[in-house]
Each structure stands twice: as C-alpha cells, then as structure tokens.
Amino acid sequence: MALGIRERTLDSSRAAILEAAARCFHERGYAATSIDDVARALQSTKGRIYHHFESKADLFAEVFRVGMDMNYAALEPLRSLKGEAHQLWRRFAWVHVDQMITTRAFQRVVWMGVEMHLVGAPTPHQRALFEELFETRSRYGDIFRKLIAEGRESGHFHFPNLSVANQLMFMTLNSPIFWYSPRTGETRADIEDLIAQVVTCAWRGLGGTEGTGK
C-alpha cells in the first residue's frame, strides 16, 4: 500500500524541525534558543513543534540522537574492515572529521549535550533519556579509544596516557565544529584537503610514525 500524504510528510516535517533546531542550537546554544526561534527559522509557529516533540529538552535530545545516528551510519561501512589498528584509525578518523564538517550543526549539539551533562534535565524521564544518549556517545568514543590503544601496543602510536591521548585526539578531530564554516565556491576537494590536515594533526599528536599513515 502506497503511503498517503500524511505518512510521506510526517518524517520530512519532523526532519525539517530537527534541522532548524540543530541550526538554532548551533548558532545560539541551548539556553539562548527559544522554541519560537526554531519556529521562526521554519517560518512556522510553536504549535507545529510541540505537536511533534514533548518539550524543548526532548527536541534537543532528538537532535542529539540524530547526530549520533549519522555518525554511526557513516562509520558502519568501515566496521567490517580488517587490518592494523593504526591504519583503521586513519580511515575512521577521516570519516569522523568529514561528519564534523558536513553535519556540524548536529555535531555541535552532540558536543553541547555532552558538555551539559544532566544540567537542565529536571524530570526523571529526561534524565533517563539523556543517560541513554550519553551511553551511546560513550560507546562511539570507545571505538576510537580501542583503536589507539591497540595502535600503541603495536608500536605505531606513542603516548604516555591513554585517556589523555584520547581526549586530545577527539579535541582535534572534533574541532571543525568550532572553526569550520563553509566558504563560497568551496569544492569537495577543498574540504577533503581540510579533513586531511585535521586527521594528520591528530595522527601526529598520537605519536604516529610519519609517513605510514596514508
């Protein structure tokens, strides 16, 4: 049975709201963004948003979830790859940085969510929701943590403390969400050049032996 207009528009309407919310949260932060702001960005009104989302915190959580889902989806094709950890790391890191650039509004929300922790989640339901999202985010981080730990054991990475190295690595890989903004006339090649610089910087930071990364 073919989908009716309702079924076809529902997801796209939700998606449009999430997109606008991501942009607003990205630009102004969570607290400084009002639901009316998001509605204005949609050329719409509050009613539409509250029809699809229970609360502001819930909307934020959904943006967070979508952002994480996009990350997992982007990494998925690589999960089955076999090979040395440090080489896998480079491919994973590349995809991650690509995500940070191409979906940066959502990724910024993920960042903000991790930063905020449980501040501003009054109801138990919301706390549980966020706990679950943090868990998801944490498992995502573990993918990379595991790779650099293995890379160190195999002698391809060199750093004294795993947790610190992991923090510093993610800082570099995530950094485009703070300083990247699209330039007019920018090509895919320009972006890939940027990605390469970021990945190389993180690679070096991990003490990766020069030249063997690519």
Added chain:
Amino acid sequence: MALGIRERTLDSSRAAILEAAARCFHERGYAATSIDDVARALQSTKGRIYHHFESKADLFAEVFRVGMDMNYAALEPLRSLKGEAHQLWRRFAWVHVDQMITTRAFQRVVWMGVEMHLVGAPTPHQRALFEELFETRSRYGDIFRKLIAEGRESGHFHFPNLSVANQLMFMTLNSPIFWYSPRTGETRADIEDLIAQVVTCAWRGLGGTEGTGK
C-alpha cells in the same frame, strides 16, 4: 595614607564576584546563568552584583577581561626571551596550558566570549566593549601564530596551512578547559605531567621534529 576598609574591601569584593561569576558561567554557560545564581554562589543577593557591574553582559565582559589579563601577565616574563621560534613556542605553550588548567573557569569564559561573538550584546556600548576584548584576544593569538610561522620557515614545524595549523594548535592547547577537572590528592607534579602531554601533542601536531622540543 593607609587604605581604609572600603578601599581594601572594594577590590576583594569585586574579585569575589568575578570569581563566582566565572564559576557559574563555566558550569552553566552564559545564557543559563542568572544573576541570582551568581549571587547565590556568593551567599549574597543581586544588589551587590549590580552595585559593582552595570549589567550581566558587563559582568561577563569583565570576567573575560580578567581571564585575558591573566594570560598576558603569565606570558609577560617570557616576552623578553630571545631564541629560536620553535623553542620559544614550547615555553609559551607551556605557560598557556598551565593557565588553561589553573584558571580554567576564567579561560572557559574567554572561550565562550569568542564563541558568542557579538550575539547578545544589544547596546552599542557593549558591542564596542566586546570588540575591544576580541581585539585583545586576537593579538594574544597572534603571538603564537607568529611563532609557529617562524618555526615553519626555519624548518622546525611542518604544516600546509598556517591558519588551520593555528586553529588546531589552539584547540589542543585550550582543550583542558573542557576536560580537565582537579582530582583529589593531585600534586603540582601531576599537573605538570598533564601540561607536558598537551604541549607535546600540540608540538607533534605542528609537525615539530621529535626530540628537539624539550
């Protein structure tokens, strides 16, 4: 003439407010922090804060300024040093990271201020004030930018794009404001160990030749 109680307490009272404001902004962000929050942190009331500061934005700006002042003050003893750029960079970077850790609440506010740009500064007076602070921050950044540019020319650093390298470097050096939190029983040696890891990571990221940094 000896200072009266008023003169002696004025600065310390202002300083206490700035300290509390820095902590609140650090923990909850600018928009989510109310003046009452800061007052509560001081075991005090709004009246005290508005007696010393014109507005919330003004208070924030002052915290920003103090943070930047501390950075400049910390670097000052090194400004007269002569030597090769890449070696100077390491000493400057060390001091910078130390600042990020030991005065992280203020430094986080500086970060937030740069992030917010001019959003939420409605009056021309506030805009001008923030413009000046950004200018100060920008000049501070130029100190490092100049060093890594010279270090590249002398063949000690290797990176394709100066602006990108500068961004990535600062991301690493600033990162403790996001992930560092003091541990119980932590010694100065522990902190210096941390600083060393951060500086080394940034050094490597810049393509610094291994071993010559220390």
Added chain:
DNA sequence: TTGACAACATACCCGGTAGTATGTTCATCA
C-alpha cells in the same frame, strides 16, 4: 556627633519564554 556616602539587601516591575488549551484546515475512510 552627625551628615554623607559606599556597600550592600529588599521589594518590585516587566518583557520574554516554556508549555497549554483551543481553534482551524484538510486528507482519509467508512
């Protein structure tokens, strides 16, 4: 000692915002 003023505390105002209650429209289906 007393007037003046700094350094607050208290009480209040008002605009903005999260959330709700109530229309309104239009597709779908019996």
Added chain:
DNA sequence: TGATGAACATACTACCGGGTATGTTGTCAA
C-alpha cells in the same frame, strides 16, 4: 458525504530572570 483525526495555527497562562527603585547599615570625614 460526513465523520474523524492528524497537522498544524492562535491565544493564553504562569513563571522566571534582567533590571530598577528603594530601604538599611556601617564607615569615614569634618
């Protein structure tokens, strides 16, 4: 074709937070 409900828009409420107006107390100078 009329009833139903999804997908909104509109109108409203309650509250919070920035800012102000007005006490209150202690200090200092004359």
